[in-house]
Amino acid sequence: MDGETEQSGVAAIEGRGVSRAFGGVHAVENASFAVRAGEVHALVGENGAGKSTLIRILGGLIRPDGGEIRVGDETVSFATPRDAHARGIRTVFQELTLFPAMSVAENLLLGHEPRGPSGLIRRSALDGAAEAALAGLGITHIDPRALVEETSLAERQVIEIARAVLRAPRVLFLDEPTSALVEHEVEWLFAIVRRLRGEGRAVVFTSHRWREVASIADRITIMRNGTEVGTFPTIEESEAVRLMTGRRVGALYPPLAPAPTGDTVLAAEHLEGPGFRDVSFRLGRGEILGFGGLTGHGHRELFLSLFGAAPLSGGALRVGGKPLHPRRPRDAMAAGIALIPEDRKTEGLLLPMSVRDNLTLALIDLLCRAGVIARGRERSMAQRMVATLQIKTPSLAQAVGNLSGGNQQKVLLGRWLLAEPQVLLLSDVTRGVDVATKSEIYELIMRLAAGGRGVLLYSSDALELSHLCHRVLVMREGRIVRELAAGGFTAEDVVAAAVGETQLAA
Amino acid sequence: MSASLAAPARLTRVRRYLLHNLGLNLALALLVVVVALYCGVYFAQQGRFPGNFELTSTVDNTMPLVLAAIAQTLVVLTRGIDLSIGGMMDLTNALAAAHMKAGIGSMLGWSALILAVGAGLGLVNGLLVAYGRLQPILVTLATLSIFQGLAIRVLPDPGGAIPQAYTDALVNTSAPWALVYVVALALLWLGFRRSALGVALFAVGNDERAARANGIDVIRTKLAAYMMGGVFAALAGLVLAATATSGDATTGDGFTLRSVVAVVLGGVSLFGGRGSAIGAMAGAFITMMIVNVLFFTAIDPLYQSFFEGLFLVVVVVLGAVIGRRFRRG
Numbered sequence: 001m002d003g004e005t006e007q008s009g010v011a012a013i014e015g016r017g018v019s020r021a022f023g024g025v026h027a028v029e030n031a032s033f034a035v036r037a038g039e040v041h042a043l044v045g046e047n048g049a050g051k052s053t054l055i056r057i058l059g060g061l062i063r064p065d066g067g068e069i070r071v072g073d074e075t076v077s078f079a080t081p082r083d084a085h086a087r088g089i090r091t092v093f094q095e096l097t098l099f100p101a102m103s104v105a106e107n108l109l110l111g112h113e114p115r116g117p118s119g120l121i122r123r124s125a126l127d128g129a130a131e132a133a134l135a136g137l138g139i140t141h142i143d144p145r146a147l148v149e150e151t152s153l154a155e156r157q158v159i160e161i162a163r164a165v166l167r168a169p170r171v172l173f174l175d176e177p178t179s180a181l182v183e184h185e186v187e188w189l190f191a192i193v194r195r196l197r198g199e200g201r202a203v204v205f206t207s208h209r210w211r212e213v214a215s216i217a218d219r220i221t222i223m224r225n226g227t228e229v230g231t232f233p234t235i236e237e238s239e240a241v242r243l244m245t246g247r248r249v250g251a252l253y254p255p256l257a258p259a260p261t262g263d264t265v266l267a268a269e270h271l272e273g274p275g276f277r278d279v280s281f282r283l284g285r286g287e288i289l290g291f292g293g294l295t296g297h298g299h300r301e302l303f304l305s306l307f308g309a310a311p312l313s314g315g316a317l318r319v320g321g322k323p324l325h326p327r328r329p330r331d332a333m334a335a336g337i338a339l340i341p342e343d344r345k346t347e348g349l350l351l352p353m354s355v356r357d358n359l360t361l362a363l364i365d366l367l368c369r370a371g372v373i374a375r376g377r378e379r380s381m382a383q384r385m386v387a388t389l390q391i392k393t394p395s396l397a398q399a400v401g402n403l404s405g406g407n408q409q410k411v412l413l414g415r416w417l418l419a420e421p422q423v424l425l426l427s428d429v430t431r432g433v434d435v436a437t438k439s440e441i442y443e444l445i446m447r448l449a450a451g452g453r454g455v456l457l458y459s460s461d462a463l464e465l466s467h468l469c470h471r472v473l474v475m476r477e478g479r480i481v482r483e484l485a486a487g488g489f490t491a492e493d494v495v496a497a498a499v500g501e502t503q504l505a506a
Numbered sequence: 507m508s509a510s511l512a513a514p515a516r517l518t519r520v521r522r523y524l525l526h527n528l529g530l531n532l533a534l535a536l537l538v539v540v541v542a543l544y545c546g547v548y549f550a551q552q553g554r555f556p557g558n559f560e561l562t563s564t565v566d567n568t569m570p571l572v573l574a575a576i577a578q579t580l581v582v583l584t585r586g587i588d589l590s591i592g593g594m595m596d597l598t599n600a601l602a603a604a605h606m607k608a609g610i611g612s613m614l615g616w617s618a619l620i621l622a623v624g625a626g627l628g629l630v631n632g633l634l635v636a637y638g639r640l641q642p643i644l645v646t647l648a649t650l651s652i653f654q655g656l657a658i659r660v661l662p663d664p665g666g667a668i669p670q671a672y673t674d675a676l677v678n679t680s681a682p683w684a685l686v687y688v689v690a691l692a693l694l695w696l697g698f699r700r701s702a703l704g705v706a707l708f709a710v711g712n713d714e715r716a717a718r719a720n721g722i723d724v725i726r727t728k729l730a731a732y733m734m735g736g737v738f739a740a741l742a743g744l745v746l747a748a749t750a751t752s753g754d755a756t757t758g759d760g761f762t763l764r765s766v767v768a769v770v771l772g773g774v775s776l777f778g779g780r781g782s783a784i785g786a787m788a789g790a791f792i793t794m795m796i797v798n799v800l801f802f803t804a805i806d807p808l809y810q811s812f813f814e815g816l817f818l819v820v821v822v823v824l825g826a827v828i829g830r831r832f833r834r835g
Contacts, residue, residue: 082721097716121700
């Protein structure tokens with residue numbers, strides 16, 4: 001190992017040779033990881049490298065199959081998160097653990113509510129206590145009386161973090177805390193993290209954004225294939241990526257084929273719907289047309305409307321020369337349009353069901369003979385897709401929920417590819433996907449376009465748009481404000497157009 | 507920019523209260539409506555409004571269902587369901603009728619014992635659900651049959667006798683004393699809602715995985731819910747015996763499904779984690795008032811269950827529509 005050795009003092013928490021397998025897949029194998037008091041420690045690696053599993057083990061949510069957990073100089077065994085809490089170890093898991101039908105205050109102070117002499121919770125004091133606790137963390141925009149289900153996803157992430165911080169943990173694990181947060185919320189979180197560090201507490205976090213890792217981590221541990229590669233005080237991004245993936249970062253984007261001059265596969269004229277208006281564009285066969293812009297400026301709505309999942313209130317749409325008025329996703333699918341949504345867990349995949357069932361779901365009608373699914377054909381189709389997309393799964397029968405995020409995304413892609421669509425709507429398909437899988441998905445998108453399909457690609461990553469697309473249409477406040485034509489634009493141009501600058505400062 | 511997050515925009519107090527307790531408020535409103543309806547049809551038939559006798563008998567007759575509805579609420583809140591409530595009522599009712607003698611010692615002793623039996627029966631359900639990780643609907647359907655079978659063994663033929671003093675103490679038939687019990691139960695619920703166990707119950711029903719991640723003992727919470735459900739079902743069996751002044755090993759059978767109906771009418775979510783036992787109590791009274799209304803509208807008793815069902819469907823659909831409207835604001 002080229003990481004530094006552990007000599008200085010006892011670890012706040014340490015995993016030694018920890019292993020855990022799920023359904024035959026080794027999520028974590030013989031991994032060691034030590035956290036010191038008073039440090040911010042970043043845990044980085046691709047999806048499926050075992051970061052989340054390691055955090056779940058150290059947070060007491062799951063038991064390791066083997067290895068040892070030490071807190072201070074004691075060996076411990078956590079049966080439940082409760083045992084970890086007792087040792088001052090708190091975790092903000094990637095899947096939020098808030099109670100939707102309970103108030104923000106009840107969630108924040110769960111188990112620590114203000115109590116009267118009778119031992120009963122003083123409801124009158126509860127909201128005030130929560131408000132004060134939130135204010136102490138610099139949060140004034142969340143109403144403690146609101147139910148959690150009334151708050152936004154970002155607010156929930158903030159509440160979840162606040163709840164853990166309020167318990168004054170000795171070690172705080174944050175699993176991808178920033179993926180649901182916008183920039184100023186990330187700044188808020190980092191201020192809190194620095195404060196905890198100043199108080200001698202340890203904070204461990206995972207992130208796919210290198211800028212965040214570099215800006216706040218005192219040490220960085222890199223994981224790959226379920227084990228740690230090394231722990232470093234500082235490390236260059238390119239070197240870190242090489243250690244995470246075993247490849248160079250330059251190879252991330254495959255070369256883009258020249259813009260095709262084929263016929264139009266989709267034409268939109270003055271489209272209007274909830275959240276967008278006067279949207280006109282043409283998509284050629286073989287073309288990858290990007291949509292750029294800040295989140296919430298109409299792309300999501302536009303894609304949903306093109307797919308028939310939201311109403312189109314005006315304009316004309318032609319697919320393959322024929323007019324289309326999609327009222328339901330079925331209409332759009334019949335016309336050869338497929339949508340791959342950004343939230344794969346809630347908008348597409350059936351997590352407890354098998355890879356095979358998820359792949360062939362949209363084609364069940366075609367696969368049926370007299371109402372009975374032709375299992376053999378279904379199987380061979382699914383197998384072909386698993387092979388084409390290099391989906392890493394022990395078998396076709398594996399539940400999709402057990403796969404890593406990148407492989408889940410591939411299953412979703414595979415489902416729509418089986419339907420052989422003419423137009424693909426891809427909405428932020430690489431968000432939360434690791435570098436290696438990203439690269440595979442990029443190649444796949446280019447192959448699909450080269451095969452004569454039209455691709456509409458929305459991405460929140462300007463770099464992705466600039467490397468992947470023949471043209472980019474930038475949207476702001478529901479309108480197309482700029483077209484960046486083939487070849488001659490950079491990621492900075494996309495961002496500048498999105499925020500409305502005419503010229504790029506710096 | 508400093509590292510703090512701001513931008514307040516909040517609901518008004520009243521609106522929030524109504525919204526957060528929508529099920530309960532709809533149930534109470536519906537109760538007012540059906541009581542008014544009842545008074546209306548009663549007046550049309552009798553030329554006067556219902557008085558003390560009607561109030562007393564209605565409340566007394568509803569008490570067993572009120573208690574069964576509370577039992578069902580406790581379990582439903584954990585995202586479970588207890589179909590064995592009727593069987594537990596059969597068994598506890600039979601035990602009371604078969605063994606209770608006049609004399610304060612026997613009455614108190616047997617009451618305590620029967621409540622403990624209820625807790626034990628609930629514990630059986632709870633163990634199978636929480637430790638055995640079996641589906642609550644399957645477990646309690648099985649134990650329903652078992653409890654019914656035991657009840658028949660305890661009291662093969664309807665009969666036995668409940669001491670008059672017991673009836674007088676539990677269901678005073680001359681004045682609507684039972685209303686005091688209703689208020690006491692509501693207060694008990696409000697206290698329970700503010701206890702650690704009460705919070706845990708709602709947390710488990712909201713999201714079991716999240717409850718565990720937050721250090722809540724999910725298994726103990728579920729055991730407690732089923733046991734408390736058993737105690738309330740036993741109490742329902744005792745009150746039923748006191749009202750009838752005798753026992754019957756099948757008298758509780760109808761209460762399983764009626765307790766589910768009361769819970770749904772009371773705005774308790776069958777998906778767990780939302781609702782109030784007060785709503786379920788209101789739901790119990792609503793079901794009873796509907797039976798009374800149907801009685802006075804002189805609908806053929808043969809069609810009674812048809813109209814009860816029709817009413818239930820209409821109310822549930824209406825409740826969903828109003829709820830959706832309200833949320834959209």
